[in-house]
Amino acid sequence: MKFFLDTANLDEIKAGAALGIVDGITTNPSLVAKEGKDFKTLVAQICEIIPGPVSAEVVSTTCDEMMKEARTLSKIAPNIIVKLPTIPEGVKALKICTAEGIKTNLTLIFQPLQALIVAKSGATFCSPFLGRLDDIGQDGMALIHDIRHIYDNYGFKTEILAASLRHPMHVVEAAKAGADVGTMPFSVFKMLLNHPLTDIGLEKFLADWKKLQA
Numbered sequence: 001m002k003f004f005l006d007t008a009n010l011d012e013i014k015a016g017a018a019l020g021i022v023d024g025i026t027t028n029p030s031l032v033a034k035e036g037k038d039f040k041t042l043v044a045q046i047c048e049i050i051p052g053p054v055s056a057e058v059v060s061t062t063c064d065e066m067m068k069e070a071r072t073l074s075k076i077a078p079n080i081i082v083k084l085p086t087i088p089e090g091v092k093a094l095k096i097c098t099a100e101g102i103k104t105n106l107t108l109i110f111q112p113l114q115a116l117i118v119a120k121s122g123a124t125f126c127s128p129f130l131g132r133l134d135d136i137g138q139d140g141m142a143l144i145h146d147i148r149h150i151y152d153n154y155g156f157k158t159e160i161l162a163a164s165l166r167h168p169m170h171v172v173e174a175a176k177a178g179a180d181v182g183t184m185p186f187s188v189f190k191m192l193l194n195h196p197l198t199d200i201g202l203e204k205f206l207a208d209w210k211k212l213q214a
Contacts, residue, residue, distance in 0.1 A: 001175040003192075004053070004183035006163070008032045008042060012186035013049050024052035026105070026127075026163065026183045028083070029059055040076060047077035055105045055125075057083035058093075066093040074102045081105045081124060086114045091121055098122030105161065112146040119156040125181065130174065131164035140164070141173045148178035168192055 002023035005016050008031040016022040025046055032039055043056045054077070058069040070082040070093060082097060083105045084090040090106065097104050098121060105125040106118040110133060115126045128147060130140030147160050159180035165171055168191050174182045 002181040006183045026055040053081045055081045055083045063089045063092040115147040119158040125161040127161045127163040129164040131166040144177040
């Protein structure tokens, strides 16, 4: 499974990139707004740090306006993925993007039929939001299983990008369910390698080595 960071913070992105296992970045208007920087400049800087897919989201709600944004965003860098909302106007824009060779990430997916429709329309990624489903008492992980089953049935090339991952077990379960990508906040990313027994074991090894040297 590929690891994406869900952030627009350059320090977090640089720290993740230094570990060598960050495959891409997802952003959204809320994350960009937190940084207080010019949107296009910030996205271009992110694309320089991370050579993999970088999702940049449109903020329009009509097909024509989305396409204006999509064409502008796609020119920022070759690794830009245009993020579109999974609404009827977004699907219209998706079809045009597919025809024009613009890569896309269809976001805010909460049920299998949405994922089926965006795959039929040529989306590069579909982003089911697991944590938000869990928040309202639904099984977010079941959605990944359903989408994986449907995509495998028909050989769709659209990648399943598990989003709204709130903790490391979300990442584990998404990987077991067959998600192609997991995108997560930097706070979750930092916990992926953590285990208390690792820390205890390393401390013991180092203590024993000091005794040997003495």
